[in-house]
Structure formats: C-alpha cells, structure tokens
Amino acid sequence: MSKDLPSSQALQRLLDKDQIRDAICRYAQGVDRGNWDLVRSGYHADAFDAHGDYQGGVDGFIEWLRKRFDGVDNSMHFLGQSLIEFAGPDLALVETYFVSRRLRPATESERAALGPSDAIARAGWGRYVDRFERREGEWRVAHRTVVLEAISSSVAKGGVRTQGPLTWGDRNGNDRLDTLRAELFA
Numbered sequence: 001m002s003k004d005l006p007s008s009q010a011l012q013r014l015l016d017k018d019q020i021r022d023a024i025c026r027y028a029q030g031v032d033r034g035n036w037d038l039v040r041s042g043y044h045a046d047a048f049d050a051h052g053d054y055q056g057g058v059d060g061f062i063e064w065l066r067k068r069f070d071g072v073d074n075s076m077h078f079l080g081q082s083l084i085e086f087a088g089p090d091l092a093l094v095e096t097y098f099v100s101r102r103l104r105p106a107t108e109s110e111r112a113a114l115g116p117s118d119a120i121a122r123a124g125w126g127r128y129v130d131r132f133e134r135r136e137g138e139w140r141v142a143h144r145t146v147v148l149e150a151i152s153s154s155v156a157k158g159g160v161r162t163q164g165p166l167t168w169g170d171r172n173g174n175d176r177l178d179t180l181r182a183e184l185f186a
Helices: 007-033 036-040 058-068 176-184
Strands: 043-051 054-057 074-088 091-105 119-135 138-156
Touching: 007 036, 007 074, 007 091, 007 119, 007 138, 036 058, 043 058, 054 058
Parallel strands: 043 138
Antiparallel strands: 043 054, 074 091, 091 119, 119 138
C-alpha cells in the first residue's frame, strides 16, 4: 500500500496509476471512435490479447477489431473501477470493469423479422484483466484477457438516429470530439 511508502514513492505510484488508467481509456475511446492508432497506443508492440474469438498479437487484434466493427453505427464503452496492484516498480496487475455496447445494421437474414430501419444492439459486461508493464517510461498492456460476465443482443427499433437537434456519435472522424480536437489543437 502507498501508506507504507515514502512520500516521493507514493507520489510516483499515483502518477503510475494515472498513466495506466489513461492507457485503458485510450483503448476504449479508440475502439468507440474507430481510431486504431489510439487502440494500438495502449499496448506494447509485442503484447498479447485474449479477446474471445481472437487470441494473439496486437497487429492481428487491431485487424480483427477493424473487421468486427465494419458497419457498426455506434459503439460505446463505459469503464468502471480499476484495481491496480503493483508487483514491482515496472509491473502491475490491473482489473478494470467495463460495459460495452455497439449498434449495427441487421443482416439480411435478420432483416425479414425486423422493421426496415431496425438495428441490432449488442451489449457486454465484463472485466479486462491486464498485465501492465512500464518500458522506456511508458505503461502499456503487455497481456490482456477479456473476462465476460454477460452478453445480450436486442432489437433497436428505428436504429440509432432519431429526429431532433441532437449531436450523434460518429466513427468516421466527424465525431464532435474529432472536430473540437481539430479546432483546439490546430
């Protein structure tokens, strides 16, 4: 526990935890916005991801995600608590709870039973169980296992978009986050 550490080491642990949480957030935001470079930035180049159907390295994982999310209209991850346990100065066990949801068009076989603009919503609840390592000053995932607790699919009547003056999320670089980032950091 940090209470047993000298104040300079305790402060470093807080900074380490912040960098670890930031890497987890980059992953989630990258998946939701379709920004695969941002996803990659949360992993070491030789990292391994055990993600259900996919088990392997980061490059293959990102390609798998790219195909899996092709045609997804909307994606959102909600990250819950992260418990970060340090096993050494450059090694941490991290468990992060998540809820994810994505909306995709119905397939041809699903379309027959649905309305013309209905979509399929898929939600998952689980935990990322990660081995984080600090290399060259950067904390990133070295090994991730996705542990699922529940999955559900449902019909989203009318799809994702409704009438009205609402700002909807976008996965193609036109999301309000992307446009505001371009304005602020131009």
